[in-house]
Amino acid sequence: MNTSTLHAVSATLALLLIATFWTSTLVAELLLGADAVVAVKHAIARYGLIALLLTMAATGASGFALGRGRSGRLLDAKKRRMPLLGLNGLLLMIPAALWLDHKAGLGEFDTAFYVVQAVELLVGLLQLTLIGLNVRTGLQLSGRRRPRIPAQES
Template identity: 50%
Template sequence: MMNPKIIHAIAGTLAMLIIATFWTTTTISELFLSVSAIVAVKHYIAYYGIACLAVCMAMTGGTGNFLSKSRKGRLITDKQKRMKIIALNGICVMLPSAIFLNYKASSGQFDTIFYVVQVIELMVGIVQLTLLGKNFQAGLKMAGRLRKKKPAVA
């Protein structure tokens, strides 16, 4: 059986990479590529990316809960609070947005509503990456791989 710490680290890292890939491919396709490229990006995110991300997030959350049972402290509490926000954003904003944007793109409806939802999805994507990044940093601190910053001496 693989070490839960390793599973947690790999799954969390993959989740961050998947979200960053969604964000980057969306931005590049919409700014620089053709309509067919935008449609393809929306299709792959909705049909394949979400499933991969859901598995990674479930593994990250499950192993995180398992690992945190024996630990206490502010880093754990903060990570758990951030994960609740990440889950809520994912279920309430990111997932419905991805499905909606795929529907609109596949129907050729690149209207104001499409772009408003797209901007919201991109903004929440940055929030997700920021929160996951903070959790990643906290995990490194807990593992002793990242030292706490010492206050600057004047």
């Protein structure tokens, strides 16, 4: 598998994993019950995070390799989003997932649980948005999508 394909596949998998975590959490919370919430939190913490970390590492490593020696407005935009994605993941999303799994395992669905759950869902939307923007930019860089031309003022 070449670097470009690895980057595209790993970025797509990361996007799908985060979307799956987000959707599963929302469905469990709103439509199912405590047992489903516990199952979702356990699955994310015990299996999903490992898969996500591997896909994000592959995406980052292949992205750096593809961007080496290149510059430009589109690539610079992707590079500016990456630290925010990484910091959100490492400082907010991973600790929240592990803490929520712990609390759910104890059956402690208290105010703190739901506050952290709400923050995790909001930051998850931010992560989805940032990765989505990077996917769009990657398609533009690869020539598979034309760059959006800003409207000119008359």
